[in-house]
Amino acid sequence: MTLTVLRTGPMTVLKDHGRPGHAGQGVAQSGAVDRSAYARANALVGNAPGAAVLECTLGGLRVRVEEPATIVLTGTDAVLVVDGVRTAVEEVVRVPAGAEVTVTMPRRGLRSYLAVRGGFDVPPVLGSRSTDQIAGVGPPRPAPGDILPIGPPPTGEALAGSAPEETGGPFEIDLGPRDDWFTAEAVEMLLGAEFTVSPASNSVGLRLDGPALARSRTDELPSEGVVRGSIQVPPDGHPIVFQADHPVTGGYPVIAVLTPAAADRAAQARPGSKIRFAIAPD
């Protein structure tokens, strides 16, 4: 069973749970940028949790399903258009052989996840079918004309699930590991100020415009391991929130780390949108 890529839009890549366990070789986990939307896509079509999906940034993806298939799109308010017929947000759709499916442009959110029952069955690299564009590890970016194999249908039943309630509130964080490298005013500013998502953001990091966060010490931090959701502050004081394709280590102090749920929200933050931070409850 296969699916043919007709058009990719601005950015479509294969993603799954990523490849943890290889940091000693200089390879980061990578994987889906919005993990909860990724997990929901697989659950809705009955796939096992680690199945590969297409992560489509800002719509524009068009594919042809070569055999009857069960598909769903999650993550944004973009929908699937099947042979010209619009479906509902996160509607699980059974499509006939030869159907052409288009992902619309989202008005809310950035990254949509297209799951097919059976999962995309390209050869895994170091245990994962995710493309890590920074490390150059994983399957190549799909291009028009590519034929993607679909795995055998899973035995699991499709699970019902719905998108989480949209929360307009602040992004929740835990301070550390290097909040003590910053002035008290910088920490206050992080928690009080409004930041704007810069157009220079990508799956490596969300760059934030806003007040500069000043350090209380000027010595150089030796590079150290960083996680998804780390808020790293380079010398110019403008924070970068690391996303799934972040490097294994970073050379600037991390003032705070987003909760996993907040990191998923960050994955959907569009350039120009305003965000605030607040300390997460324990």
Add this chain to the structure above:
Amino acid sequence: MPGRLSVSLTTGLGLRFLRCGREALLVEVDGLEAALALYVALRAADLPGVIDLVPAARTVLIQLDPAVTTPTQVEKATAGLRIDGSGRAGVGTVEIPVRYDGPDLAEVAERTGLTPDEVIALHTGAQWTVAFAGFAPGFGYLTGGDPRLDVPRRSSPRTRIPAGSVGLAGRFSGVYPNDSPGGWQLIGSTTERMWDLDRAEPALLVPGVKVIFKAVDR
């Protein structure tokens, strides 16, 4: 509110546990040797719920699965580890043949006050250890070289360095796994592949591995 949770003195390494979100814990120690010893001990301990370890110059990042464990549990288990560096033996020694014809060999000699032959002798005479990985898949930061081979990075990085180039920067040595930009001082090149996805473990140089460089004509 400090990120520092507590200080463990039980192991003599002075482990400092730094909060790092809900899915990790950053452990700071006094230096490279201690970080490597902690990394090796953590690998051997294979603590439940730990999904990856990132050793660095004076830290080890412990990444965990929050469905299985918590940062607090991992901190307790780590504080109770016996860390004596004994686990470092047995991860092997890699011999890397190097043709010492790098474009910066003369500059390294000049900066260190040595002759090029003396630079080569010091580089091949040391037993190096992979302290940590980073920069790119398969790039290992090698420590344990002669202190005289301490040179700064190039003031202007090269835009393209061929795979296999052998470089020096600070007290580190390293081998570029793929063609990439870079700022290290290049003293030679090797045909040995640092990164090969056809190997079970693609990276030749992983933390703890010992490295000996051997001068060859080609």
